[in-house]
Amino acid sequence: MKRWIAVVATVLAIAGCASGGGSIDPKDETVSLVYGYFDMADAPTKADWVWLRKYEAGKEATGYNMASKDGVFFHVGVEPGSYQVEKFGGGGGFFSRPVEYSFGGSGRNGTAIRIARPGVYFVGSHRYVNHAGKGFFDPDRFEMQAAGAPSEKEVLQRVVQRLETEPELKDYRRQIELARKRLAELR
Amino acid sequence: MRALALAMCALLAGCVAVSENVGSLAEVGPDAVLLVGRIEVVPPVKPEEQRYRAGVDVFDTRRHFIGRAILFMSDKPDYQERTDVALNPPLEETFFVRLPADRRYMVKGSVTMELIARAVSARQSVMDRAELLFPAPIAIDVRPGDRALYIGTLRLHRDEFHEVTKVELLDQYAAAAVEFHRKFPGSLPPRKALLRGIRK
Numbered sequence: 001m002k003r004w005i006a007v008v009a010t011v012l013a014i015a016g017c018a019s020g021g022g023s024i025d026p027k028d029e030t031v032s033l034v035y036g037y038f039d040m041a042d043a044p045t046k047a048d049w050v051w052l053r054k055y056e057a058g059k060e061a062t063g064y065n066m067a068s069k070d071g072v073f074f075h076v077g078v079e080p081g082s083y084q085v086e087k088f089g090g091g092g093g094f095f096s097r098p099v100e101y102s103f104g105g106s107g108r109n110g111t112a113i114r115i116a117r118p119g120v121y122f123v124g125s126h127r128y129v130n131h132a133g134k135g136f137f138d139p140d141r142f143e144m145q146a147a148g149a150p151s152e153k154e155v156l157q158r159v160v161q162r163l164e165t166e167p168e169l170k171d172y173r174r175q176i177e178l179a180r181k182r183l184a185e186l187r
Numbered sequence: 188m189r190a191l192a193l194a195m196c197a198l199l200a201g202c203v204a205v206s207e208n209v210g211s212l213a214e215v216g217p218d219a220v221l222l223v224g225r226i227e228v229v230p231p232v233k234p235e236e237q238r239y240r241a242g243v244d245v246f247d248t249r250r251h252f253i254g255r256a257i258l259f260m261s262d263k264p265d266y267q268e269r270t271d272v273a274l275n276p277p278l279e280e281t282f283f284v285r286l287p288a289d290r291r292y293m294v295k296g297s298v299t300m301e302l303i304a305r306a307v308s309a310r311q312s313v314m315d316r317a318e319l320l321f322p323a324p325i326a327i328d329v330r331p332g333d334r335a336l337y338i339g340t341l342r343l344h345r346d347e348f349h350e351v352t353k354v355e356l357l358d359q360y361a362a363a364a365v366e367f368h369r370k371f372p373g374s375l376p377p378r379k380a381l382l383r384g385i386r387k
Contacts, residue, residue: 055347057236061301082347105301105317107350 024077026171032115033175034064035074036123037155038088039147043128045090045099047071052078052111052123053086061086074159076175078121084112085123101128103144110146120175120182122152153186205251206284207275212334212371215285220329222286223363223377224338226256226278228298228319228345238301241314251275252299256321260290264324270294281366291329296321300349319349328380335377337363356382 024031040046050073053063063083066073085103092098103109111123127147133139160179163169215221232254239249251257258274272290276282278298301317327338337360344353364376 055349057230057233057347060238084348100313105315106297106320107318108346108348112348 024172026173028077029174030118031077031079032118033074033076033120033159033178034066034078034083034113034115034123035072035120035155035159036085036111037071037125037147037150038068038073038144039071039125039127041128042130043101043142045092045096047073047088047101048091049073050088051086052083054079055082055084069162070158072155072158072162074162076163076169076172078115080115080118082112082114083123084109101142110144118178120156120178122155125150125152125155151186153183156183156186203269203271203273204287205273205275206286208277208283209285212374215334218289219285219287220333221335221377222274222284222327222338223281223335223367224276224382225281225340225359225363226276227340227342228278229342230345231279232298232300232319236300237298238303239299240303242304252302254278256296256298258293258321259295260286261292261294261324262289264292264294264326266294266323281363283367283370286327286329288329288333291327293321293323293325293327295323296325298349317349319343319345319351322351322354326383328383330378330380333378333380334375335367335371336380337367337377339381341382 034052036050038047038050047068050066050068051063052066052075053061056062063086064075064078066075068088086105087100087102089100090096090098103111110126113121113123115121125147126144129143129145131141131143133141156179160176160183163172163176163179209215209221212221234253237253239252241248255275255277258276259270260272260274261270270290272287274284274286274293276284297318297320299316299318301315303315305313305315321341321343327336329336340355340357340359342355342357343351344355346352358379358381360379367374367377
């Protein structure tokens with residue numbers, strides 16, 4: 001299953017869907033730009049994908065898969081609703097297996113956002129902190145801690161740089177303008 | 188994740204003494220008390236909100252999760268990932284459950300909103316889970332000689348992330364006593380011992 005998720009994430013990333021390109025109408029004024037950052041330096045693997053889950057009572061879980069690059073992840077086509085990062089993971093490689101991490105599903109976590117109006121929304125910078133087990137039979141544990149760096153401004157600058165330069169994202173002029181406006185507010 | 192997996196395994200394997208509603212006071216026994224109370228969630232948890240897919244369920248463990256809370260009880264208020272005694276009261280109605288007298292601390296309480304087993308490979312599976320977690324620990328005032336206790340109505344307000352945002356404790360003794368006497372006619376009424384140590 002992890003491998004399957006990783007394959008889907010990779011396909012989506014290649015297709016540009018993972019960051020909202022492709023199937024998202026650039027003229028759709030109802031959707032938002034959502035972005036964040038995970039520092040995985042302390043983790044056994046990097047994060048290639050991040051799952052932003054939508055919380056709707058009584059409905060099957062839906063959400064958005066976001067490709068992560070150098071810790072930064074974003075999506076340009078998030079519909080209004082309540083969201084938080086539910087899980088994230090790495091696709092593995094020739095010498096490693098795909099890994100999936102849970103951000104924590106019991107209640108609200110540090111990435112929770114409510115999108116009432118279209119705009120730009122930051123789910124925060126978070127750091128993977130490993131807690132080593134106390135013995136051979138006590139496995140390591142981890143938690144995702146809110147991190148002061150990089151700041152929202154630094155993360156958004158990297159998002160804007162990608163929006164402006166990656167061919168499949170350049171059509172999202174509205175999102176780029178919203179991001180620039182937010183950057184101006186952060187100065 | 189580990190806590191829930193262990194709890195699941197324990198429930199499945201029968202390692203946890205799970206107390207559901209009792210039918211008569213004779214089921215309570217000399218070293219236990221009958222707890223009378225109520226748990227309400229605002230807005231109420233609809234059955235279709237709880238997603239439970241844990242594979243072949245020969246012991247019908249699903250019944251412990253749908254429309255019910257699971258309260259792990261201990262002799263100490265310190266948090267433990269699981270204990271060997273769990274109360275399993277139904278939500279939104281007056282419950283009558285058996286509590287061993289020496290397990291008067293609820294160290295973990297939750298309503299399972301999602302418990303889904305997914306196969307990762309031929310040899311590995313994972314559990315997706317989400318819980319509405321109660322404030323804990325909560326102490327129950329059990330005294331020598333107690334046979335039945337009324338602990339109040341625990342009303343938990345939640346948001347869309349299933350985070351408890353507000354807790355109320357209501358004293359609805361009169362209504363609960365009527366139900367108690369209907370269920371156990373001729374018995375002494377429960378002593379009022381409202382829950383303590385609730386923080387939110």
